[in-house]
Amino acid sequence: MSLWRYELRMMLRSRVAAAALVLLSLLALASLVAGVQRMDSQREAIARISALHAEDLAAVSAGHGDSTDAGRAAYYSFHPTWNPPSPLAFAAVGMRDVAPYILRVRALGLEAQIHDGDTFNPELALAGRFDFAFLLTFLLPLFVIALMHDIRSAETETGRERMLRSLPLRMGRLYARRATVRMAALWICAGLPFLIVALQQQVAASQILAVLGLTAGYLLFWAVLCLLVAWRGWNSGVNAATLASLWVVVALVGPALANVGIERAIPVEQGAGIARAQREAVNGAWDIPREDTMRRFYAAYPEWRDSPPLGADFHYKWYLAFHQNGDDAVAHLVAGYRQGIEQRTAAASALGWLLPPVGLQVALTRMADTDMQAHLAYQDRVRDYHAQLRRYFYGFLFTDTPFHEPDYDKAPRFDADR
Template structure:
């Protein structure tokens, strides 16, 4: 214990070390606090809007109900769906900004409604979100570099390295102890705010497993890399430059190049392009013969083919038939779009097996349910509810089932499904392997130190 206290006193005498740790603690606290406030805001917004949405829906259905007009009720009724944040969403915002917190859907064509939430300022989205994951991936390595770059070369420049190496039992244990103390302090600055945020939000301790394990592994990787570079017989400035080059390469250059390569190799349209294609199909149906539209609809929905013939003029069942056909016309494109995005996601996760920063983000976003899989799962939940909504109204439209107060009571309601947070194991395991390898190589490099 006295040895550790001695090392702590030596570290505390370094103004740069204390400043770097305090800055990291402040930034980590700011990121956690910002994320926690955003989660609380979203939760309160959903709680406040839930009764208002139901009142609004009741007002929208009042006139159609009085007339017994199921078609008007299906057209005007806007049914709320929600996407509540997960327990650890305050740590990694991910793609939550790309999806609406609350989306109201009607029994019309679905794709144009799903992607209405993609209207965001691209200049604001370009900078990304400042969250705890950002602090861990991009800022924590810089603090470790500041603490470790001259761990050995500083002693060599001061003329103490030869004496330290001559001390009994110094060897690699001395450098591992010093590096371990600095790494532990960095972890403390990262995880103390996380613990405070979890207590404030009531997050279960088990939900923080990924955040803690990712932090330990990522800090261990950069500690081992810093020891490896610092063990070379160069000046502190050379070591700092080399470590900064590693940071730029591993966190900025290689991930950006890999992402550009994936986008080029696996091109996919934007969601709004699918919505526009679906709208073109729907709008074009106004110019087609109604009998042709109904024949196409009955071909894919034979259960309604015994409906009465269309009367002269407008009829709701024809309108909702070509709304359904609009979705079916782009179904193959939507499936191809989803397949391409998921393929990109899988390759990104594989990239994380080699680039620790990418692996950390993949694990944290999966645990927080803020990644692409969570976004698509929410769309699936909305699509399933939309299918139930259509299934509710179609008997009233095609089989002339009475539309009255009893029918209103049977309207389906969206139930938010707890987001799935599994699947981070491979990314975390690969990160642990990289960390262990870096520590072993860095520890072995310290054994060959020379004054």
């Protein structure tokens, strides 16, 4: 035990090592505070939805009076959906920094509403916000390099290694103990702030242990890399330059090149293209005979084919029917977009086995429910809710049932847990 304490004292005597540990602790705390503030602001925005929706619905219903037209209610009333952050989301913000987590929808064509919210290119969102995942992935290796690049060369350059070799001890054990002490110090400086904040955020114990385990494994990868370079026998400057170059290749260049390769290998139609195609289908429906529009709608939704025929005047059931036809017209584009995104996500996950920085990011965002899979799952919940809205308003429109002011409050409400 005295040897371990000696190695700890030796490390703390180094101003560079002590400063690095203090700086790592401060950066870890800053990244965690930034993540918590970001998630708290999103939770506050979500908490205000109900009150704002009630005000908006009251204004819509008051403006129409005791309306008997459900189509007007379907057109003018917006219905909120939201994607609440998980307790661990503060540690890995992921897609929540670029993807909409609140979306107000109407009972009109949905795909344009969904993809209008995607004002980002998710496949090109690389490093992302400064959060705990960013600290672990990109900055922690630099601290490993700072503490480990001279683990052997410092002894060689000062001549102490020759003296140590004359003593009855194994040099391999000495350097292994030294590396263990430094890695443990880095793990504590990064992990202890996370542990404190995670407990405060009521993160599950299994997830806390998983994050700490991933941190230890990632530290081990870079420690082994540093030891392999150190055993080449180069001086400290060459070791530092070599390890810095490896960091650039492994953490920056490799993931960027792999991302470009995945995008070229798996082309995906962007969400804006889907929204444009849906709008073109909807706008073109004004020039199509109404009988053709309704025939196509009833063929896809036969449960409404017994609706009374259209008269000469405008009727909202025709308007909502060609909006639904517009959604159906781009269904193949939506399916292709979904399949392409899922293939890219799977390819990135597989890449994590070759590039540990990518693997760490994928694992953290998956546990925090902030990855692309979580965003697609939110879109699925929005689609299910939109189907409920359509059925509700169709029940009035296609049976010519009067729609009164109390019926606004009877519309389905979004359930984020479904």
